[in-house]
Amino acid sequence: xxxxxxxxxxxxxxxxxxxxxxxxxxxxxxxxxxxxxxxxxxxxxxxxxxxxxxxxxxxxxxxxxxxxxxxxxxxxxxxxxxxxxxxxxxxxxxxxxxxxxxxxxxxxxxxxxxxxxxxxxxxxxxxxxxxxxxxxxxxxxxxxxxxxxxxxxxxxxxxxxxxxxxxxxxxxxxxxxxxxxxxxxxxxxxxxxxxxxxxxxxxxxxxxxxxxxxx
Numbered sequence: 551x552x553x554x555x556x557x558x559x560x561x562x563x564x565x566x567x568x569x570x571x572x573x574x575x576x577x578x579x580x581x582x583x584x585x586x587x588x589x590x591x592x593x594x595x596x597x598x599x600x601x602x603x604x605x606x607x608x609x610x611x612x613x614x615x616x617x618x619x620x621x622x623x624x625x626x627x628x629x630x631x632x633x634x635x636x637x638x639x640x641x642x643x644x645x646x647x648x649x650x651x652x653x654x655x656x657x658x659x660x661x662x663x664x665x666x667x668x669x670x671x672x673x674x675x676x677x678x679x680x681x682x683x684x685x686x687x688x689x690x691x692x693x694x695x696x697x698x699x700x701x702x703x704x705x706x707x708x709x710x711x712x713x714x715x716x717x718x719x720x721x722x723x724x725x726x727x728x729x730x731x732x733x734x735x736x737x738x739x740x741x742x743x744x745x746x747x748x749x750x751x752x753x754x755x756x757x758x759x760x761x762x763x764x765x
Contacts, residue, residue: 594630599749
């Protein structure tokens, strides 16, 4: 293939496709964190007695109901003492990324995500020497305009910012960025499970016969 065609294929087709796959992994990673937190919250120490499988299921459903209330995740984070973990910024980045990816019609980054990644949400105000001289310094500069970032899979600025955020070089690929996020989340979940005091869980034998399950 012509080198120019290969370059266009890489820039406009292949890279955005791979980037979007990585972003989907990060969104799934955020939901995995949420599932683990719900399961831990359902087993928090309450008298230290063993929790039955039925009670555990009921507690899980109760936790899910509580998550429909205002400030639900904030209250759960307090109960699980999430803020004592060093990975809290990583979790916040995943949360904001997931919200932008799922809810923005054009897959654009949320302002809160931009600020967390130290990216400007707007163009800086500009003043000119002529304007200052003619106005005697009293004329206010033009209001800043909102920056129009490219969609998440295509934005070089976002990719570079994420790379720096997780401690990589600015030119790091999304695959490497995703791997760094996975490592941080794994450390967070392992530490959370080790620190959280949960009730013993009742162990039961289960059937592995395919006929006992509905697929």
